[in-house]
Amino acid sequence: MDTSRSYLEPSSFSKKLAATIIIVYTVITLIPISWMVMTSFKNVNSAISYPPEVFFEPSLEGYVNLFTNRSRQSQEYLDSLPPPENWYEELVRSREMVITGPSKFLGRYSNSMIIGFGSTFASVFLGALAAYAFSRFRVPLKDDLLFFILSTRMFPPIAVAVPIFIMYRKLGLGDTHLGMIILYTVVNLSLAVWLLKGFMDEIPKEYEEAAMIDGYSRLQAFFKVVLPQAMTGIAATAIFCMIFSWNEYAFAVLLTQFNAQTAPPFIPTIIGEGGLDWPAIGAGTTLFLLPVMIFTIILRKHLLRGITFGAVRK
Amino acid sequence: MAKIELKNLSKTYNKKIEALHDINFTIEDGQFFVLLGPSGAGKTTTLRCIAGLEKIDNGSILFNDESVTEDQPASRDVCFVFQQYSLYPHYSVYENLAFPLRSPMRKLPEEEIKTKVESIASMLKISNKLNNKATQLSGGEMQRVAIGRALVREPNLYLMDEPLSSLDAKLRESLRVELKNIQTNLNSTILYVTHDQAEATTLADKIGVLKEGHLVQIGTPEEIYENPNSIYVSQRLGSPKINILPGKLFGMDDVPTFGIRPENITIGTGNYSAKIISIENLGSETVVALNFKDQEILVSIQGNYKSSINETINFDMNNEKVLRFDQKGNRIYER
Numbered sequence: 001m002d003t004s005r006s007y008l009e010p011s012s013f014s015k016k017l018a019a020t021i022i023i024v025y026t027v028i029t030l031i032p033i034s035w036m037v038m039t040s041f042k043n044v045n046s047a048i049s050y051p052p053e054v055f056f057e058p059s060l061e062g063y064v065n066l067f068t069n070r071s072r073q074s075q076e077y078l079d080s081l082p083p084p085e086n087w088y089e090e091l092v093r094s095r096e097m098v099i100t101g102p103s104k105f106l107g108r109y110s111n112s113m114i115i116g117f118g119s120t121f122a123s124v125f126l127g128a129l130a131a132y133a134f135s136r137f138r139v140p141l142k143d144d145l146l147f148f149i150l151s152t153r154m155f156p157p158i159a160v161a162v163p164i165f166i167m168y169r170k171l172g173l174g175d176t177h178l179g180m181i182i183l184y185t186v187v188n189l190s191l192a193v194w195l196l197k198g199f200m201d202e203i204p205k206e207y208e209e210a211a212m213i214d215g216y217s218r219l220q221a222f223f224k225v226v227l228p229q230a231m232t233g234i235a236a237t238a239i240f241c242m243i244f245s246w247n248e249y250a251f252a253v254l255l256t257q258f259n260a261q262t263a264p265p266f267i268p269t270i271i272g273e274g275g276l277d278w279p280a281i282g283a284g285t286t287l288f289l290l291p292v293m294i295f296t297i298i299l300r301k302h303l304l305r306g307i308t309f310g311a312v313r314k
Numbered sequence: 315m316a317k318i319e320l321k322n323l324s325k326t327y328n329k330k331i332e333a334l335h336d337i338n339f340t341i342e343d344g345q346f347f348v349l350l351g352p353s354g355a356g357k358t359t360t361l362r363c364i365a366g367l368e369k370i371d372n373g374s375i376l377f378n379d380e381s382v383t384e385d386q387p388a389s390r391d392v393c394f395v396f397q398q399y400s401l402y403p404h405y406s407v408y409e410n411l412a413f414p415l416r417s418p419m420r421k422l423p424e425e426e427i428k429t430k431v432e433s434i435a436s437m438l439k440i441s442n443k444l445n446n447k448a449t450q451l452s453g454g455e456m457q458r459v460a461i462g463r464a465l466v467r468e469p470n471l472y473l474m475d476e477p478l479s480s481l482d483a484k485l486r487e488s489l490r491v492e493l494k495n496i497q498t499n500l501n502s503t504i505l506y507v508t509h510d511q512a513e514a515t516t517l518a519d520k521i522g523v524l525k526e527g528h529l530v531q532i533g534t535p536e537e538i539y540e541n542p543n544s545i546y547v548s549q550r551l552g553s554p555k556i557n558i559l560p561g562k563l564f565g566m567d568d569v570p571t572f573g574i575r576p577e578n579i580t581i582g583t584g585n586y587s588a589k590i591i592s593i594e595n596l597g598s599e600t601v602v603a604l605n606f607k608d609q610e611i612l613v614s615i616q617g618n619y620k621s622s623i624n625e626t627i628n629f630d631m632n633n634e635k636v637l638r639f640d641q642k643g644n645r646i647y648e649r
Contacts, residue, residue: 206396206398206400207402209365209367209387209394209396210394210396210400210402211402211413212366212367212386212387212388213365213366213367213387213388213390213392213393213394214388214413214414214417214463215388215391215414215417215418215419215420216388216417216418216419217386217388217418220417220418225402228404229403229404
């Protein structure tokens with residue numbers, strides 16, 4: 001009998017099994033993502049070649065196409081032009097096209113950034129205040145209010161799309177950054193309040209009482225003592241909120257067009273512009289993936305502790 | 315420092331549970347006042363009311379004859395040492411000590427903060443830990459820092475809620491001595507809560523005994539020990555515990571109950587005889603438990619005592635030290 005391990009520790013077989021399952025799962029999840037990244041560096045032809053090319057000559061064509069609008073021209077016209085000024089113009093001309101201007105991608109992308117981070121900040125900030133109040137004060141009808149907040153998540157948000165559409169049109173909030181920030185904040189807030197309340201409950205109230213006696217007001221104590229200790233919960237909540245508002249598609253299609261359109265409804269429109277430009281789509285989705293990925297990696301340390309909240313607390 | 319006065323203080327939780335009932339007492343400037351009582355007696359509630367963490371229902375709290383009843387905790391200028399959870403875990407020891415000095419109420423210049431923090435740290439022998447995170451300290455160091463965070467200020471009053479109870483016995487003793495020295499040197503006013511009788515007797519200038527939200531007796535440690543006004547108070551102090559016995563057993567028919575402290579009983583000669591149940595040698599004293607007519611009686615004897623269990627032995631009581639109580643457990647004074 002193997003006596004070198006404690007009874008609580010899993011056997012080496014179950015550890016290996018667990019590792020195998022995790023590796024297989026990781027590979028399965030990563031294949032589409034790595035395929036997407038690979039596609040973004042292919043050219044139009046190798047992207048659709050059959051059998052698919054795993055090894056290929058990398059090209060930035062997809063990224064150039066993503067960021068520019070182009071038009072096809074005759075060889076005579078192209079010859080009449082002065083020589084290309086930079087590498088991307090050269091690349092476009094080799095496809096018998098000229099750059100007519102920048103595409104809308106950058107604008108849509110920054111809309112996504114503003115709306116995504118804006119609504120994440122608002123959800124976490126308001127959620128933290130509400131969670132603190134629910135956790136510390138005797139709020140009348142506390143349980144009912146908390147249930148009411150939770151109940152806003154019991155139906156898919158899109159179920160109220162029509163009323164919101166009409167409301168936003170009347171209020172002039174349609175196709176505005178503010179409107180989208182408010183909308184995503186409203187959807188995320190219930191999650192934020194519930195998640196953060198759990199974390200706030202875990203923070204002993206002695207800390208802010210000590211701060212209040214040390215000469216701080218309750219609000220100052222909240223910012224100086226409570227918030228830093230709720231960082232775990234704030235990070236976890238922020239990631240969930242960010243993922244939702246970053247990926248949200250349906251409301252973005254419905255409520256935004258020109259001014260505040262985010263990246264998710266924009267990327268599919270690439271398909272329509274002159275055939276299936278898979279490298280450009282791959283480039284768009286790859287770039288779209290980056291912010292959430294970076295955001296999650298930055299907050300990962302807190303997130304890991306956050307997921308086990310309630311179990312271990314220092 | 316200040317003189318603290320509580321007048322007719324009452325506090326009810328959730329409109330039902332009466333935590334404090336008509337509490338009146340005065341802590342003189344520079345006095346070490348100890349509140350004594352079992353858990354649930356209202357000790358902590360009293361402290362929290364004085365600090366302003368709880369709203370009181372009735373009565374008033376005066377600092378130097380001025381009411382602070384309606385003031386926010388921050389503006390009352392008191393210090394609170396909590397039983398636990400007392401340090402901010404995200405700050406270093408230095409930051410913890412500097413925290414009260416940085417508050418908007420004070421906003422001292424950084425230079426002055428540095429001097430104060432360092433002098434307190436050296437007084438409490440934690441100078442080498444200033445850059446540690448609060449969570450990297452041992453229990454004793456944490457509690458030192460917590461006391462230090464209170465001492466960096468010169469408030470109206472220090473409130474201490476069983477600050478030593480989470481420490482081990484040895485550390486508790488040494489910190490107790492330190493605390494008393496600091497208090498004497500700084501002449502600070504302290505309201506201290508404990509259920510540890512050794513802390514109460516060694517630290518206190520005055521003791522207040524709480525019972526279910528009522529302040530039942532106030533006095534010097536000697537008064538509380540020698541002259542308690544009820545069975546309840548008599549049981550608060552003394553180790554081994556006071557013997558509470560029915561009067562009938564000893565021919566005192568007019569006294570329902572009486573109390574006698576273990577050191578006021580002598581063994582060897584006397585009118586009563588009893589069987590020895592157990593002998594506990596504590597070093598400087600020996601505690602002998604006797605069975606007298608099915609009542610357990612504890613006797614404390616100086617030094618070592620040699621005898622064996624189940625032996626029958628005579629004993630006597632010092633009649634002058636007998637405390638007589640009536641049916642309700644209140645003291646009968648006249649004879």
